[in-house]
Amino acid sequence: MSDSETGFGKGCHLHLIDGSAYIFRAYHALPPLTRKSDGLPVGAVAGFCNMLWRYLGENGNSSDAPTHAAVIFDYSSKTFRNDIYDLYKANRPELPEDLRPQFPLTRDATRAFNLSCIEVQDYEADDIIATLARQAREAGGRVTIISSDKDLMQLVGGGVEMLDAMKNKRIGIDEVIEKFGVAPDRVVDVQALAGDSVDNIPGAPGIGVKTAALLINEYGDLDSLLARAEEIKQPKRRQTLIDHADQIRMSRRLVLLDENTPLDFTLNDLEVRDPDPTALVDFLNQMEFRTLTRRVADRFGTEAPALPDPAPATAPSQDSTPDMPEFSAAQYDCVRDLDTLNIWIDRIRERGYVAVDTETTSLDEMRAELVGISLCVDAGHAAYIPLAHRAGGDDLFGASALLDGQIPLEQALRALQPVLEDPAILKIGQNMKYDAKIFANLGVTVTPIDDTMLLSYALHGGLHGHGMDQLSDRYLNHQPIPIKSLLGSGKSAITFDMVGIDDATRYAAEDADITLRLWQMFKPRLHAAQVTRVYETLDRPLVPVLAQMERHGVKVDRDVLSRMSNAFAQKMAALESEIHELAGESFNVGSPKQLGEILFDKMSLQGGKKGKTGAYATGADVLEDLAAEGHDLPARVLDWRQLSKLKSTYTDALQDHIHPDTGRVHTSYVITGAVTGRLASTDPNLQNIPIRSEEGRRIRTAFVADQGNKLVALDYSQIELRILAHIAGIDSLKSAFRDGHDIHAMTASEMFGVPLDQMTPDVRRQAKAINFGVIYGISGFGLARNLRIPRAQAQAFIDTYFQRFPGIRAYMDDTVEFAKKHGRVETLFGRRIHTPEINTKGPGAGFAKRAAINAPIQGTAADIIRRAMVRLPDALAGLPARMLMQVHDELVFEVPEDSVDETINRVRAVMEAAAEPLVRLDVPLVVDAGIGDNWAQAH
Known part of the structure; x- marks a missing residue:
């Protein structure tokens, strides 16, 4: 970019970049997949930097290059407009969790590019832009506002234009008239009438932009219109303007930009300067933006510093189709020596991602032995590394000899460990928790990971299963080699280490190939399906947490x-x-x-x-x-x-x-075990141990703490009822929860007219059965069975319940209607639970409706405890507490006796705030804690 003469005046050209718009465009352009090696999300920062780099390239040497430039940001969400109208922008959603920490980094990026970075407390970026545009216009210069924000169109004219950089479209007076129906100097009047639902500007009810433009063009300006409102022929329109005149004037104050924002600098301070190559390269290197760092270094002839290998690659963009060769043309290599393995490792480092799969002797990760590893970086080309395949006969000591032509396990792991642990290389797997545990048993921590099973779960939950064979058949139109064809079945079945290497190569390499193809297909779809947040914050980060829990296991007393x-x-x-x-x-x-x-x-x-x-x-x-x-x-x-x-x-x-x-x-938790997001426990199932009977509760006494430790159990109190109260908007239930009342006693009092001080255990028990039964769509027949009462009486209870709490029936009806229309329901966190049977008729129709009604409630509860579990490892850092089990709404820890109180305080704080900031419930989450030498005592 060229330097200007001294002082801003005639012949100068000021570029004002709407930095906030840049950030949001960068964030929403692609799924937020990019993270630094320390886990910090920087996807929006990366997009922001690329946009600034493109801006410099496009404007640096043009004949119309700016002489002065600045990037303008919002200081905060609160401005002087909130003093005018406290509900201004009240409808704006909370910032995404992964975007919030990136805002200060975009300021750092702006300064690294040597562009002026401006924000002013109590004022919006638009006000700063309006003030600078006025100053530049009065000084005789030109102004280009790089933004497409309609609120800035009131500034166009008199040497001020806008540029929509994304569409490369200039916005002048004609374009403003095309959009608003009036010239720029009357845009504020039209906006004051039409209001803005996004910014929660009320305007005149029922009047849109077209009607507002007609009125302003007819009466000249807003003041004249309001003064002559009695002359308007249409009665409804006339009365609206008369009744809401003050509201309309307030709305004008909200949309009118402040051209006198206090600034502590002058236009001269915004003179364009070339970036300092060293400072810019240093910043980009810190952000680990490998490609852009090299581009900048090449542009300025600066030596690029040593950079990490590529960050985990994102999937192809949504509008691209991965180039997938036919499986019949696939090439599957067998890697039998370190030289060949190193070639594959180089390919992985060059690509920045790899599909990984392990072959073992057992499905029990705690007892399985690693037999081989398969890798794939290109669809249709995969490799298998045999490590522990054995001959059929036993030697004198009863052990089968290892076959020749295999890399020793220790050597292979030594070569692969840097790649598997490299935070800049994405490891892709199908049910990656299993493979991560296999490697962890051998001292290798696999990170970061993507999981095609979880990608499918986020995209297709409720539509079908998420096993690899089913996904391959459904989405790739390919039936994988069945494992039974290699291992056999029944008593004659063999373990994988007894499979021949050639057969093992075809089977294992195909698995890695399929996994990569599924990833290339599924990952871009997250953003289009609006489930990126679900996958990135609820499902994927849960994998290492569960893997660690499962490896810890829980001590069980065999004698008991x-x-x-x-x-x-x-x-x-x-x-x-x-x-x-x-x-x-x-x-x-x-x-x-x-x-x-x-x-x-x-x-x-x-x-x-x-x-x-x-x-x-x-x-x-x-x-x-x-x-x-x-x-x-x-x-x-x-x-x-x-x-x-x-x-x-x-x-x-x-x-x-x-x-x-x-x-x-050592149980195994299945993340995709229930469509609602609830975890399932298998081998053994620890979640279905009965607790209603004395005998069932006694079984928990066998789950014990090691000597010097205690078991600590923390569980959410009535979380699903609390979520129901929030979703259905039941004020009486919300008040009871906020005031800490006995919800079942309160319900019984509401339903049966029994004062709280006269409540009997039997009446409370009936209310409790109804409270929980309604969540699951219980029928009169089912309630009658549970309470051992006549069916007519049970149905009368349910009818009374809906009369007392009509919002629950409305919630049920609305949820079923939504499911029928969209084929799914959603949790408060955006998890999609598909309901393919919702429109069927016959015996299954009732079940489908009950499932649809319950899913948002149970699913939200499941999402909340997932959010808590993901946060707990950081919260417990420095404490010797170990999370052992998750049983629906309960988490169980093993804790040294002297750390029990601190552990409870930290865990409770995380669990009770787990919904925030994405969801702010109208009722508090309450967590109960118990301590004991065994699980029964702690529960």
């Missing part, structure tokens, strides 16, 4: 379980004797067929229905109905079945899950 198993067996034997006595004969209590014959043939109880097999149905619902009618035998069978399940599923099975080396149980 063994004693409980024996006690359950004795109780079951006693129940069997009682059941046989009630039946008048011995039979196999565990046989549904024999039980049905006893109940409906021999005892002639009502309600017997035979299925297709000819046997009577004896499910829990049938037995519960019979028990509700006062029949002892089905009630005893229910007790026997519960004990049998507790024994087989928990007290017996949990002993088999105790790891021989750690003495702990």
Whole structure:
């Protein structure tokens, strides 16, 4: 750019760049994927810098180059206009969490490019631009405002024009007239009438821009219009102007830009200067903007400093289609030596990302041994690194010998570890938590990661499963090699280390190839589907948190379980004797067929229905109905079945899950286990241990803390009811939660007219059953079964509930209508839960509606605890606390005794504020804490 003569005057050209607009355009142009190696989001900063670099390139040597320039920013969201109207811009959404820390960095970037960086407290950027434009115009110079903001169009004319840099479109007087229907000097009048919903400027109700322009053109200006409002022929329009005259005048004050903003500099201070190459390169290098750093260094002939390898590459843009060769043309290499492996490592470093997959001897990550690793950086070209494939026969010591032509495990890991741990190289996987744990067991921390399973979950939750085979078949039209074709099935199945290397290469490399192709397809779609925030803040960052939890595991006392198993067996034997006595004969209590014959043939109880097999149905619902009618035998069978399940599923099975080396149980959490976002626990399932029965609660006594430690459990109190109160807008429920009242007692009082000081436990229990039942769309039939009351009475309870809290019925109806129209519902955080069955008819229609009603509530609760879990590792930094388990609304920690109080304080603070700042609930989140030597004591 050229330098001006001394002093700003005739012949000078001032460029005023709307910095705030630049930031938001940069942020929304692409998904916010770019982060520094320390995790700081810098995607908007990167876009901002590229826009400034392009601006310098386009304007530096042109004949119309600016002599003076500045980038103008908003100082804060509060300005003098909030003193005029306290609801000004009140509708503006909260800044995205990953954008907030980038604002100061854009100021640093502006200064690094040697451009004047301007912001003034209590004033908007538009006011500063208006003031500088006035000063430049009065000094005889020209002004170009680089922005497309309609609020700045009132400044156009008299040597001032606008430039929409994104469209390369200049905006002069004609363009303003085209948009507003009036010349620039009357734009404020039109805006005052039309108002602005984005900035929450009220204007005149019912009058839009076109009508406002007609009125201003007819009456000349706003003051004349309001003074002659009685002359307007249209009654509604006339009355609107008369009734809202003061509001319209206030709106004019809000839209009129202040051309006298106090500034502590002059136009001369804005003279254009070339960037200092050293300072600019240093800033860009600190931001780790590798490509732009080199461009700047090349432009100014400056030596670029040593730079990290490329930051994790973003996926292709939304309007691009990845070039994917046919699978039949794919090339899959077998890497058998370090030289070849190093070639692949160079390719990975050059590309900045790699799809990774591991092959192991077991699905249990804590016991699995690594057999091989597959890599892919280009669709259709992948590699497999065999590490521990064995021959079929055993040697003298009973171990199979390793096959030749494999890199020793330690050497391969030593070569790959720098890549796997490099924060500038993105590692892509399918169910990456499994692979991360495999590597962690070997001392390698894989970061950062992307996960195609989670990408699919964010995009397609509720539509289908997210396993790789299903995704490949559905989205790539390719059926992967089935694992059973290599391992076999049943007793003759082998482990992967016994698979031949050639077969293993085809299978494993294909997996990495498919994973990369799915990533190239799914990642760009996040932004278009508006689920980037869900994936980036709720799902992806949860992977390392869960992996660490699972590796910690929870200590389980085998002796306690063994004693409980024996006690359950004795109780079951006693129940069997009682059941046989009630039946008048011995039979196999565990046989549904024999039980049905006893109940409906021999005892002639009502309600017997035979299925297709000819046997009577004896499910829990049938037995519960019979028990509700006062029949002892089905009630005893229910007790026997519960004990049998507790024994087989928990007290017996949990002993088999105790790891021989750690003495702990290591469950696996499935992030995609429920469409609502709730985590599922498998192998073993720790989330379904019954807590309503005494026997079920006793099982938790087997989960213990190590010596010198305590188990600490923190769980949200009635979180789903709180979310329902917020979403449905139930003022009485919100008030009760804010005041800390007993919500079930309050509900009972509202419904049944019972004063709180006369509340009985039975009435409160009924209200509690209704409170929680309504969330899940319970029917009169279901409530009757739960409360053991007549169906008509249960239905009357539900009808009364909806009468007392009409907002709940409105929420239900609105949610079902939204689901039918859009095929999905959403949580408060934007998670999309698809409802493909919502418009079907028949038996499944009711379930689909209930699921749609419940999903935003349960899903929001699930999102909240995910947000808490993601934040807790940082919050607990420096404390020796370990997060062990997540059970729906509860988190369990193992903590040294002297750190219990501090841990509870920190965890509670995170959990209770987990919704903020994205969602500000109308009710407080409350977290209860418990401490004990075992889980039962802590819960």
